[in-house]
Amino acid sequence: MKILKEALDILFPQCCLICGKMSDVSINKVPVCKKCLADMVLIPKYQRWQFCLSEPYKGDRYPGLPLYICFVYKGKVTDLIHRVKFGQRAELARMMGYLTGNSLKADGVFVDAVIPIPLSYGRLMERGFNQAEEMGIEISRILNVPVLTGVISRPKETKRQAELTDDSQRARNISGAFSFNPNYSVYGMTILLVDDVATTGNTLHEASSVLLENGADNVLCCAFAGNRTVKNAETY
Numbered sequence: 509m510k511i512l513k514e515a516l517d518i519l520f521p522q523c524c525l526i527c528g529k530m531s532d533v534s535i536n537k538v539p540v541c542k543k544c545l546a547d548m549v550l551i552p553k554y555q556r557w558q559f560c561l562s563e564p565y566k567g568d569r570y571p572g573l574p575l576y577i578c579f580v581y582k583g584k585v586t587d588l589i590h591r592v593k594f595g596q597r598a599e600l601a602r603m604m605g606y607l608t609g610n611s612l613k614a615d616g617v618f619v620d621a622v623i624p625i626p627l628s629y630g631r632l633m634e635r636g637f638n639q640a641e642e643m644g645i646e647i648s649r650i651l652n653v654p655v656l657t658g659v660i661s662r663p664k665e666t667k668r669q670a671e672l673t674d675d676s677q678r679a680r681n682i683s684g685a686f687s688f689n690p691n692y693s694v695y696g697m698t699i700l701l702v703d704d705v706a707t708t709g710n711t712l713h714e715a716s717s718v719l720l721e722n723g724a725d726n727v728l729c730c731a732f733a734g735n736r737t738v739k740n741a742e743t744y
């Protein structure tokens with residue numbers, strides 16, 4: 509079997525799923541390359557926890573929600589996320605979950621369950637998979653807790669947050685986007701809410717609010733990458 513695999517590798521060399529050049533390393537069985545990995549900037553351990561909203565607002569019912577970010581959203585990390593979303597590479601999203609899950613585990617994060625940020629039905633049909641859900645499955649496996657995918661849904665079709673430049677537009681766009689499925693209970697639970705990218709934090713904050721309103725004890729947000737110039741924590 510090993511010989512067959514080696515022969516196949518020579519005949520059909522695998523390409524890095526991020527840059528398309530020859531792969532020389534794999535992460536969680538996903539072929540990538542050392543050059544791409546070297547370009548991905550891991551946020552130092554003491555700067556990974558931030559506050560969820562980059563622009564806290566007066567009257568926020570859940571101020572100071574914690575957000576954990578692994579990588580700086582630039583360079584090859586941007587390419588990687590672009591490949592996931594527009595190249596329909598679900599395995600890359602699972603790799604992102606693998607890296608995030610291992611980072612959370614190494615940093616001693618304990619939760620009762622993982623909930624991925626859902627996509628709207630239209631966006632899910634367009635992409636064929638939910639990148640946050642693919643990440644959540646890997647994270648739940650690494651943290652050894654369940655992943656709950658039907659608890660919150662996204663009935664409202666919203667614009668892509670990245671298309672909106674103004675913070676208040678982003679907050680309005682996402683407001684009321686999520687609904688809670690009453691067939692589930694998150695009462696008393698500490699939930700890890702997962703998304704691929706966090707910029708203003710509005711999406712994670714809105715989904716957290718829905719979980720907290722429905723009995724969750726605590727919500728920790730996490731994202732594979734973030735690009736904010738942090739106003740409420742140390743910059744990186």
Ligand SMILES: [Zn+2]
Pocket residue numbers: 524525526527528529540541542543544545
């Ligand atoms: Zn590469």
